[in-house]
Amino acid sequence: MYGDPVLPPDFVSLPYANPDAPKGGRIVFGNTGGFDSLNPFVQKGTPPWQQSFWSYESLMGRSWDEPFTLYGLLAESVVTAPDRSWVEFTLRPEARFSDGTPVTVEDVIWSYETLGAKGHLRYRGLARQIDSIQQTGPRKVRLKFNTKDRELALIAGMRPILQKAQWEDRDFAHSGLDTIPIGTGPYVISGFEPGRYVTFRRNPDYWGKNLPFRRGTHNFDEMRVEFFGDSTVQFEAFKAGALSVMREFNAEKWARHYDFPAVQHGNVVKAEIPHGRPSGMTGFAMNTRRTPFDDWRVREALLLAFNFEYINDTMTGGAQPRIESYFDNSVLAMRSGPAAGAVRELLEPFADSLPPGVLEGYALPIGDGTARNRANLRRAADLLAQAGWLVQGGALVDANDQPFAFTVLLRQGDTGNQTVIDLYSRALARLGIDVTTQAVDDAQYESRIAAYDFDMTTFRRDLSLSPGNEQRLYWGRAGVDTPGTRNLPGIDSLAAEAMIDTMLQARTAKEFTAAVRALDRVLTAGRYVIPIWQFDVGRIAHVKELHYPDRLPIYGDGIGFLPEVWWYQSE
Known part of the structure; x- marks a missing residue:
């Protein structure tokens, strides 16, 4: 994307692969x-x-x-x-499909056109930005773009080729x-x-x-x-030797539950793999298409009520740090305090539409570590009152006496997040908010997520060190009304759109970093997701x-x- 590739033209293998690894097993x-x-x-x-x-x-x-x-x-x-207004690829003459037939330019053009018209939504954004695609030689295909976007030449090289x-x-x-x-x-x-x-x-x-x-x-x-009904059954299958490998995302469980006989005898090995990528965002998304989540004061109140320090200690033994922003743990993360320099220059044209904290500086609420978390709950109650929600008879109601109640949509068998919501709901009950959970099977879950049919749901977005066009799918305004995008919170932000545009047009790493840090501010201070812990x-x-x-x-x-x-x- 920027600069030259690290590997020389005559590289032997990828630097993190063992070229002498045996085949089999x-x-x-x-x-x-x-x-x-x-x-x-x-x-x-x-x-x-x-x-x-x-x-x-x-x-x-x-x-x-x-x-x-x-x-x-x-x-x-x-x-x-x-x-990078166009890119041309030359196919390898030896490239073959699994049935032995050669990969042709015709296959490439058909794949791009079909995925762009009939494929998953993740493929359609590129299709709209292709001005033409045509064969320019026996094994050559050229794509011309209708958008100034330096990443498109790379994105075009990453589309699957089908027969x-x-x-x-x-x-x-x-x-x-x-x-x-x-x-x-x-x-x-x-x-x-x-x-x-x-x-x-x-x-x-x-x-x-x-x-x-x-x-x-x-x-x-x-x-x-192999497929299992829930993670508990899957873990038992691993302990019994039915599975070869198990990823664990909970530090406390890693420390306490991975001491079964196969580990003690050395037949199962525990490996920890460090990384340098951004934290991404993991937590619970609030659907801002629906009231009352369309009010930032309500979303801030729900963040205040989420007693992270207590929940994290209960769930992970406090071993996993909190996600502070979408690009946390990387050079792309927003800096603390007021926006300054190039970041501020990018954001100031949108000052009137930005939620509080984007320009002034924003940090997630910090609890006192106790189960009651009284100070934050008082601040949450004040914000809810400002938003028109008052307690009557132990329930939080609006001006029309409608109670504040919502449902958290979960996948069936998601016992970890169910426990988190159980802990969270106790704090919300003290505010007069009624929370229920609804666990559905995978098919129902995917259908409802695609239709944005939820109040709050689990959320995970992995983010790279080179964010680009996929950010439109994650946070773009088109996802507010278009079913099937990955903009689950319904983020409708001119500033976010502009920061993505700037990222894609940046010609230097410095310009790019400023745009991503500005986007990180817009997303974090937008209070769209209740973050939990990093997978550090x-x-x-x-x-x-x-x-x-x-x-x-x-x-x-x-x-x-x-x-x-x-x-x-x-x-």
Whole structure:
């Protein structure tokens, strides 16, 4: 995105891969919930989330040891205009789909056009910014853009390439379990049972196995995903030896519950993987499309009532630090105190529309660590009164005597967040607010999230060291009314839109950083999400036969690490 790629043209392998890793073995993962689709590229259905990473490829591939750098994958070379107003890719002659047929320019053009028109919403933003796409040689394809956006040349290199011939007599947008898209990736689905398991086998004829970009990666002969009703059952399956690996997101559970016999005897290893990526945002999103969440004073009151220090101590033993902003834990994070310098210059034109704290400085409420948290609850009650909510007969009501009551939407089996809401609801009850939870199965949850049919729900956004066009999908104003975007809180901010535009047009790292820090202020002081704790280190328990390189990527245990650069080797 900025500067030159770190790796030279003759690199041997990615720096965090072991080029001599042995091939073979089997690894079994666990997912909670189920699946009702094996097409991960359309809006309909819920596929296994791993599928798109293991079975499909794009023209270029990402190194997870750099903020945002791509290297050739299906494409052997790439050329861009100085202003990146167009990009041209040349396909590798050896690139093949899993059925052995060659990848053609026709497949590439069809994939871009079909995903842009019928694919998941995450693909449609790029489609609107493509002025033309055409073949310019036997293996060459050029995309011209209609928007000044230096990231588009990179985004264009990351779209999955599918086989046009497979879909000539099939309905791409409405396929589910009936048709598995043919890809070019190292793995193909070899078996599945709806809602129970999916098995992937390594394709022995995989076309790219000798590429430097792929050397030392995708080493397992078989990868299987088992599905469980909830995380408790999944953990018991891991303890019993039915799973090979388990990611743990709770520090206290990591310390107390991972002492079972297999760990004590050395058959299961506990690994901690540090990283240098932003914290992202984890917590509970408030749907500002609905009253009373459309009032920042109410949202601030709900933040004050969320007794983080007490809840964090209960849930994680206080071992995991709080998320202070969306890009916390990185150079992109907003700075404390009033906005200054380039950040202030970017925000001042929107001063009249910004919530309090964006320019003046904003920090999340800090509790006293006690269960009662009286001072913060008093401040919350004052804000609620300013917003027109008063206590009558023990209940908080508005001017029309309508009670303040809301429902938290959860996935079935999400016992951890259920416990957090149980603790939170006790504090809200002291304010006269009635809170209930509703746990639904995966299909219902995805359907309701897509339609924004919730008051409050769980929220997680992973953010990178090079945020770009995906920010529109996360926070863009189009997501207020358009179903299916990832703007769950319904953020409607001219300032956020402008900061994203500035990020995408920045030509230097300094300009880019100022725009992201300004966006971080808008989002954090907007009080759209109740943050919880950071996942400041990856915690992975695995059977002793699994190994990974000593050299770790800056993104740590993110996409591209497990299982991509792991391998199986018995003692």
